[in-house]
Amino acid sequence: MRALLLRDLRLAVRSGGGFGLSLAFFLIVTVLIPFGVGPEPGVLARIAPGALWIGALxxxxxSLDRIFALDREDGTLDLLATAPIPLEAVAATKALAHWLTTGLPLALVAxxxxxxxxxxxxxxxxxxxxLLLGTPALSVIGAFGAALTVGLKRGGLLMSLLVxxxxxxxxxxxxxxxxxxGAGADAATPLMMLAGVSLGTVAVLPFATAAALRINLR
Incomplete structure (x- = not known):
């Protein structure tokens, strides 16, 4: 599993599809928002939390369609499906690699x-x-959506509608x-709910992702 994780990290950094493209898109969205809503500091401060989260999302x-699509095209996914390691572990590793190259950098630059x-x-x-608590859920849910559409040509739009x-x-x-x-109020409750969502998806969705991959690989 470590070799698979390192391989995905190297591919993501070299191609720029996960690391550079997501950061550039996040930057562009953030820069464009003041042009759309106006430069008033009060308005920007009020919408900043939601706008930054939407941009990160x-x-x-x-970059979700790259989680399994490239491995499907070159036959690596078929080899992984017949390897002695569980397909659930493969799905979890793929989601972790996506988070390390996408979710974690977004949290750091936000x-x-x-x-x-x-x-x-x-x-x-x-x-x-x-972002550190919530983006793992985005990657795991995204891996599930990517597994559902991995056998479809141009399934990116369908995957977006699903996830x-x-x-x-x-x-x-x-x-x-x-x-x-930011307002000085108690934020512990939404943070705990956010952590609960991430923990629930990490615990359950790798099994659903593996089942979807088995169906698409038949």
Whole structure:
């Protein structure tokens, strides 16, 4: 499993499909928002938590189709399905590699982009914490969606339609935690709910992902 993880990390960094593209998209979305809503600091500060979370969510969504598609094209996925390691472990490793090259970098750069949206300084730590807790769920859910559409040509749109509704709880609790933290209110409850969503998806969805892969590989 370690070799598979290192392989996926190297491929993501070399191709730029997971690492560079998601960060560039997140930057572009953040820069464009002030042009759309206006430069008023009060307005930007009010929408900053939700806008940053939506930008991170869409940036994660951008690279989901690469989780299994490339391995399907070159035959690696068939070899992994017949390998002695469980397919559930393969699915979990793929999701972890996606998070390390997409979710983690987004969480680290988000505070810098929050300055462009006049994010309250008190909300910076809550933003990092919520993204670190919530983006694993985005990657695991995305891996499930990618497994469902791995056998389809141009299945990216269908995958987006499948996973976006599942992203809603993470988006709600993540933006709520940042907003409450920035206002000085209690943000522990939404953070715990966010952690619960991530833990639940990590515990359950690798099995569903493996089942979807077995069906598509028949």
């Amino acid at each position: 869409l940036a994660v969504l951008l 505070p810098g982009l929050g300055v462009l949206l006049n994010l309250a300084p008190a909300a910076t730590g809550w933003l990092i914490g919520s 976006l509704p599942l992203y809603v709880p993470t988006l709600i609790f993540g933006a709520l935690a940042v907003g409450r933290g």
